[in-house]
Amino acid sequence: xxxxxxxxxxxxxxxxxxxxxxxxxxxxxxxxxxxxxxxxxxxxxxxxxxxxxxxxxxxxxxxxxxxxxxxxxxxxxxxxxxxxxxxxxxxxxxxxxxxxxxxxxxx
Amino acid sequence: xxxxxxxxxxxxxxxxxxxxxxxxxxxxxxxxxxxxxxxxxxxxxxxxxxxxxxxxxxxxxxxxxxxxxxxxxxxxxxxxxxxxxxxxxxxxxxxxxxxxxxxxxxxxxxx
Numbered sequence: 001x002x003x004x005x006x007x008x009x010x011x012x013x014x015x016x017x018x019x020x021x022x023x024x025x026x027x028x029x030x031x032x033x034x035x036x037x038x039x040x041x042x043x044x045x046x047x048x049x050x051x052x053x054x055x056x057x058x059x060x061x062x063x064x065x066x067x068x069x070x071x072x073x074x075x076x077x078x079x080x081x082x083x084x085x086x087x088x089x090x091x092x093x094x095x096x097x098x099x100x101x102x103x104x105x106x107x
Numbered sequence: 108x109x110x111x112x113x114x115x116x117x118x119x120x121x122x123x124x125x126x127x128x129x130x131x132x133x134x135x136x137x138x139x140x141x142x143x144x145x146x147x148x149x150x151x152x153x154x155x156x157x158x159x160x161x162x163x164x165x166x167x168x169x170x171x172x173x174x175x176x177x178x179x180x181x182x183x184x185x186x187x188x189x190x191x192x193x194x195x196x197x198x199x200x201x202x203x204x205x206x207x208x209x210x211x212x213x214x215x216x217x218x
Contacts, residue, residue, distance in 0.1 A: 036207075043110075044150075044197065044209040086150060094163045095140065095207070097150035 002027040004089050006098035013077050014106050021072040021101045023061075023087030032090040033070040035061055036097070039083045047072075047085070057081070077105045109133065111200050111210035119216045125186040128213045132179050132200030139181040140207065141173060144195040153196075156181055185215075193217045 003026045013019045025031060035047040048056045050063040050070060061072045070087060082105045087098040112131045120126050132139050141153040152165040156175035175181045179200070185192055193216050199207035 043211055044199075046206050046208075049206070092163065094155070094165075095152055097142075097152070099149040 002089055002091050002096050004087050004096050004098040006087055006101050008101045010102050012104045012106060015079055016076050019074050019077040021085050021103065023070045023098060025068050025089050027089060027091060033063055034088045035072050036086040036088055037083050079105045079107055081105050111198060111208050113198050113210040113213050115213060117214045119218060120188050121218050122188055122190060124188050126188060126215060128183045128196055130181045130198030130210060133208055136200035136202050137179055138201045139175055139179060140199045141183050142197040144197055188217045190217050
């Protein structure tokens with residue numbers, strides 16, 4: 001069965017510091033992976049997906065099939081990055097989300 | 108384009124009752140998914156509909172059901188409500204079930 005694990009429920013960094021939100025998955029095929037973000041009092045929204053290989057708001061994520069990971073990274077965190085981040089795996093119209101990591105960027 | 112809308116936004120029910128939640132997707136989107144969000148369990152996939160057909164279902168009991176109409180609007184029904192059903196129910200629509208656009212959710216409280 002497919003599963004997404006985000007080992008950190010809470011992550012706190014200072015403004016300007018690098019940040020990495022971890023995501024590991026278990027799935028035997030070729031997964032399609034996403035990062036979703038929910039800012040305070042806003043809707044859940046797509047941040048980025050691995051197939052597009054893009055950088056959004058300075059965030060990047062690389063799919064590592066060997067380690068079955070899809071960690072989200074940003075070299076210099078900003079206070080406005082404080083939010084809840086969810087990693088998600090899509091397989092055959094079944095989307096599974098991780099438990100989420102709450103990122104707090106302190107001034 | 109108008110976003111995904113969900114009605115009602117808040118609902119209070121008592122145990123044993125049933126509830127119907129509604130979701131209107133973004134115009135042109137044919138896929139509608141439902142999720143349950145709770146502090147303890149996070150986001151859990153309920154089911155996904157595409158062109159009025161349920162394509163996938165999560166691990167929820169049969170008390171949770173849904174349907175999709177020809178205009179892509181979707182409803183979710185929960186029968187015989189339990190206290191543990193209290194949650195935020197999110198609906199998301201997408202053109203081809205890749206990028207999902209979420210609604211604001213319906214906050215259901217079961218007393």
